Amino acid sequence: MILKKNISASTRKNLNPSAIVNSKLKIPNSLIMYTIKIKDNIHWIGANDRRTHLFENLHPIERGVSYNSYIIVDDKIAIIDTIESSFQDDYISRIKSLVGDREVDYLIINHIEPDHSGAIRRLVNEYPNIAVVGTKLAMKLLDNFYGLKPPQHVVKGDDTLSLGKCNLRFINTPWLHWPETMMTYETGTQVLFSGDAFGSFGALEGGLFDDELDINRYKDEMLRYYANIVGKYTAKVISAFEKLSSLTISTIAPTHGPVWRSQINTLLDMYKRWSSYESINGAVVVYGSMYGRTEQMADYIARRLAENSIKEIRIYDASKTHKSYIIADIWKYKCVILGCPTYNGELFPAMHELVAQIEMTQPADKITAFFSTAAWNGVVTKKLTEFAERISWEIVAPPVEWAGQPSVEDLRKLDVIAHNVAQRLING
Numbered sequence: 001m002i003l004k005k006n007i008s009a010s011t012r013k014n015l016n017p018s019a020i021v022n023s024k025l026k027i028p029n030s031l032i033m034y035t036i037k038i039k040d041n042i043h044w045i046g047a048n049d050r051r052t053h054l055f056e057n058l059h060p061i062e063r064g065v066s067y068n069s070y071i072i073v074d075d076k077i078a079i080i081d082t083i084e085s086s087f088q089d090d091y092i093s094r095i096k097s098l099v100g101d102r103e104v105d106y107l108i109i110n111h112i113e114p115d116h117s118g119a120i121r122r123l124v125n126e127y128p129n130i131a132v133v134g135t136k137l138a139m140k141l142l143d144n145f146y147g148l149k150p151p152q153h154v155v156k157g158d159d160t161l162s163l164g165k166c167n168l169r170f171i172n173t174p175w176l177h178w179p180e181t182m183m184t185y186e187t188g189t190q191v192l193f194s195g196d197a198f199g200s201f202g203a204l205e206g207g208l209f210d211d212e213l214d215i216n217r218y219k220d221e222m223l224r225y226y227a228n229i230v231g232k233y234t235a236k237v238i239s240a241f242e243k244l245s246s247l248t249i250s251t252i253a254p255t256h257g258p259v260w261r262s263q264i265n266t267l268l269d270m271y272k273r274w275s276s277y278e279s280i281n282g283a284v285v286v287y288g289s290m291y292g293r294t295e296q297m298a299d300y301i302a303r304r305l306a307e308n309s310i311k312e313i314r315i316y317d318a319s320k321t322h323k324s325y326i327i328a329d330i331w332k333y334k335c336v337i338l339g340c341p342t343y344n345g346e347l348f349p350a351m352h353e354l355v356a357q358i359e360m361t362q363p364a365d366k367i368t369a370f371f372s373t374a375a376w377n378g379v380v381t382k383k384l385t386e387f388a389e390r391i392s393w394e395i396v397a398p399p400v401e402w403a404g405q406p407s408v409e410d411l412r413k414l415d416v417i418a419h420n421v422a423q424r425l426i427n428g
């Protein structure tokens with residue numbers, strides 16, 4: 001056979017399953033019993049979701065998302081957060097592959113949003129004596145969401161729980177990004193289970209740890225996650241940093257995305273930059289355009305910015321690019337230039353939605369300018385000016401709005417936008 005003829009003797013040997021069984025690779029009894037060791041007693045038992053199109057039915061996740069759940073197997077057994085409900089059958093099998101016939105003693109709820117609590121009912125059915133550990137509000141939400149009142153162990157910040165060799169300390173971190181959220185720190189291994197904080201979009205692609213995968217591939221998705229999910233609560237991120245500052249941390253294990261153990265300072269630096277609204281000296285130009293005239297204005301301004309030595313320019317069509325991506329770049333860059341036509345006496349709908357989302361997520365410390373075309377009347381620059389005032393963005397040039405064809409004088413007004421923005425970006 002051709003196949004056999006082309007395969008070397010050593011390769012044929014490696015295709016023999018018994019050769020692999022004899023290697024150091026640990027083969028699980030079943031694919032669904034796949035777990036990943038984090039520390040001696042601590043394992044990842046999460047799931048990768050590449051089927052869902054929209055996270056929270058809002059944000060596109062073309063590269064999927066992981067729901068990270070963890071288990072500590074000690075004298076007592078504790079699970080930290082569960083997973084989304086559609087993965088719960090395999091989830092229970094994975095737990096049993098690690099604990100066998102033993103009971104699970106505790107479920108720690110760092111965050112009760114259903115992507116992390118979807119398997120709780122199943123877990124409580126499987127382990128009726130399991131005690132749920134979380135904040136007082138987490139218990140209330142557990143009842144609200146699932147009508148469940150299992151044995152409860154309410155904790156506050158700095159409370160501790162011994163599992164045997166492992167000791168858990170709870171850190172009160174409300175509003176990251178729900179009011180009941182907390183973090184859990186294992187004092188011996190120095191693993192921090194951080195909930196959604198430090199999480200990322202993007203399912204795990206083989207590697208779990210930051211040093212096992214192409215971590216740079218996740219950084220843009222981490223920012224998109226931060227800007228759209230956590231960013232509104234930036235003040236709470238800063239409070240959390242203060243609480244974490246006294247801890248020695250070996251590993252940060254969030255509920256989504258990679259587990260960090262080799263580049264923790266890189267991770268903390270990113271979060272510090274984002275939470276202090278530190279931005280790159282560049283411009284995000286976003287337009288809505290029905291027949292291309294407003295798009296031409298966006299291109300003109302961007303070209304003038306480039307001629308004024310600004311290289312970091314991102315142009316987005318608000319009708320085409322999902323706003324979660326645009327908001328991530330708005331978080332990243334110092335300047336935001338917005339333009340669209342008037343539509344039914346309001347902002348063009350795609351711009352209206354984007355502006356509403358910006359107000360919700362509140363990226364701060366931006367400079368801005370506006371432009372618009374109108375067929376017979378215009379409200380855009382008035383409404384965008386009011387928007388900028390509401391969120392305290394600094395308007396650095398007079399808004400430009402014209403009806404019909406622009407005059408040379410109109411184009412010069414766009415030049416003023418580009419000039420003023422470039423001056424501020426270059427000179428501060």
Ligand code: FEO
Nearest residue numbers: 111113115196255
């Ligand atoms: Fe990943 Fe806020 O749930």
